[in-house]
Amino acid sequence: MLDIVIAGGVVIDGSGAPRRAADVGITGDRIVAVGDLAGMPARRRLDAGGHIVAPGFIDSHTHDDQLLLEHPARHPKLLQGVTTVVTGNCGISLAPLVHGHPPPPLDVMQASFHASFADYVRAVEAARPALNAALLVGHTTLRVGAVADLGRAANATETERMRAGVAAALAAGAIGMSTGVYYPPSRAATTQELIDVGAPLAGGAGIVTMHLRDEGDRIDDALREALAVGRALNVPLVLSHHKLMGAANHGRSVQTLALIEDAARTQSVCFDCYPYAASSTMLLPERVAACTDVQVTWSQPEPQAAGRSLRRMAAERGIAPEALAAALMPGGAIYFAMSDADVERILAHPLAMIGSDGLPGDGVPHPRLWGTFPRVLGHCARERGLLALEAAVHKMTGLTARRFGLAGRGLLQPGCSADVTVFDAGAVADRATYADPTAAPLGIAWVLVNGQLAVDHGEVAHGHAGALLRRRV
Numbered sequence: 192m193l194d195i196v197i198a199g200g201v202v203i204d205g206s207g208a209p210r211r212a213a214d215v216g217i218t219g220d221r222i223v224a225v226g227d228l229a230g231m232p233a234r235r236r237l238d239a240g241g242h243i244v245a246p247g248f249i250d251s252h253t254h255d256d257q258l259l260l261e262h263p264a265r266h267p268k269l270l271q272g273v274t275t276v277v278t279g280n281c282g283i284s285l286a287p288l289v290h291g292h293p294p295p296p297l298d299v300m301q302a303s304f305h306a307s308f309a310d311y312v313r314a315v316e317a318a319r320p321a322l323n324a325a326l327l328v329g330h331t332t333l334r335v336g337a338v339a340d341l342g343r344a345a346n347a348t349e350t351e352r353m354r355a356g357v358a359a360a361l362a363a364g365a366i367g368m369s370t371g372v373y374y375p376p377s378r379a380a381t382t383q384e385l386i387d388v389g390a391p392l393a394g395g396a397g398i399v400t401m402h403l404r405d406e407g408d409r410i411d412d413a414l415r416e417a418l419a420v421g422r423a424l425n426v427p428l429v430l431s432h433h434k435l436m437g438a439a440n441h442g443r444s445v446q447t448l449a450l451i452e453d454a455a456r457t458q459s460v461c462f463d464c465y466p467y468a469a470s471s472t473m474l475l476p477e478r479v480a481a482c483t484d485v486q487v488t489w490s491q492p493e494p495q496a497a498g499r500s501l502r503r504m505a506a507e508r509g510i511a512p513e514a515l516a517a518a519l520m521p522g523g524a525i526y527f528a529m530s531d532a533d534v535e536r537i538l539a540h541p542l543a544m545i546g547s548d549g550l551p552g553d554g555v556p557h558p559r560l561w562g563t564f565p566r567v568l569g570h571c572a573r574e575r576g577l578l579a580l581e582a583a584v585h586k587m588t589g590l591t592a593r594r595f596g597l598a599g600r601g602l603l604q605p606g607c608s609a610d611v612t613v614f615d616a617g618a619v620a621d622r623a624t625y626a627d628p629t630a631a632p633l634g635i636a637w638v639l640v641n642g643q644l645a646v647d648h649g650e651v652a653h654g655h656a657g658a659l660l661r662r663r664v
């Protein structure tokens with residue numbers, strides 16, 4: 192007797208293979224059969240007629256470290272069909288750190304830190320998260336805890352402390368390390384510091400994900416630095432949220448993609464991206480000039496600025512936007528500085544995975560937090576025709592699981608974990624916008640996490656079915 196049969200749907204299995212009509216049988220937390228299951232008895236049948244049945248989506252780039260510990264009635268990721276999140280990106284993780292006032296960008300987490308990675312792992316397991324999580328340890332978090340003067344490269348003792356922190360995080364269950372040398376606390380880190388701190392990742396122990404030092408005029412140098420780190424460590428490299436910032440750099444994705452493709456012939460490298468031409472991070476006055484507009488997402492000194500245009504506010508006050516940005520810090524913002532052509536070219540590339548990079552702690556967040564996955568399926572695949580639906584699903588399931596070392600996830604095949612998303616290919620759509628960023632998407636019928644029905648037509652049905660995922664290749 193099967194526990195659940197998802198009957199009458201069209202399976203897109205996450206491998207990139209063409210769709211086919213098939214039922215899906217689940218027992219416990221496993222997929223046990225894919226095919227014609229009409230005669231098989233089951234405790235529960237879900238009629239998926241007219242729907243696509245896919246592996247649950249994997250959000251390859253999140254800052255959901257604190258969200259894992261919380262249980263909102265409306266969950267931004269579950270409602271999009273996401274069943275696994277990779278946390279701790281961009282150098283920022285919630286552990287290990289003991290610090291009274293962590294500097295930006297650590298404050299984007301809007302959360303308290305944990306003294307050891309094992310403590311954080313215990314907190315996640317005790318919270319029984321809504322979806323599965325694979326955790327990265329952040330180099331910037333380690334650096335803030337270990338380096339006495341963040342304005343210089345780490346000395347030998349500090350490097351050894353950070354390296355031990357990476358080893359301890361891996362032992363506690365982390366799947367790798369993230370870096371973010373773009374951000375002030377890590378700007379003084381040298382390429383060699385990253386290589387030395389990342390040493391425990393070697394030999395298959397973990398991956399490295401890297402937010403580049405520069406995503407504008409000097410992106411070529413920054414890409415070469417990241418590729419060198421991946422090569423020196425001999426570990427899989429994920430380039431974070433690949434993009435080109437500033438009008439002067441629009442169109443350069445032709446060259447950056449060629450550079451990455453060339454490297455991919457001799458090393459493991461891929462990248463994540465989201466389907467929007469605006470980015471979001473901490474408020475940084477030096478970033479304003481390259482943008483056509485900037486929208487504030489939160490501000491500690493002026494909470495009422497959240498959701499407002501920085502340029503409009505600056506004009507009202509008769510001051511420079513950069514001066515206003517400095518006055519609103521600490522805070523966060525959305526930066527309109529990419530071209531749609533670059534965004535689409537990057538997203539359609541075979542090495543691209545989907546990652547939202549959403550910031551759940553923001554007062555008025557970037558719509559990517561609530562819209563990324565339905566937007567790729569609806570806007571990018573169906574409406575824009577940028578890629579086949581099978582390729583779109585692959586970029587959010589099988590490709591991601593393989594690159595991050597999450598064997599048994601991301602594929603809809605017998606023996607795999609029963610993470611499943613059932614959606615209407617004709618109706619799936621994002622509704623989150625810059626003006627209304629937390630509108631839930633349309634067209635996601637059911638989401639199963641480890642065999643438990645987690646979402647039933649837009650309502651969270653089970654908010655504790657997730658598990659902590661270890662690296663398994």
Ligand SMILES: [Zn+2]
Nearest residue numbers: 281402431432
């Ligand atoms: Zn980042």
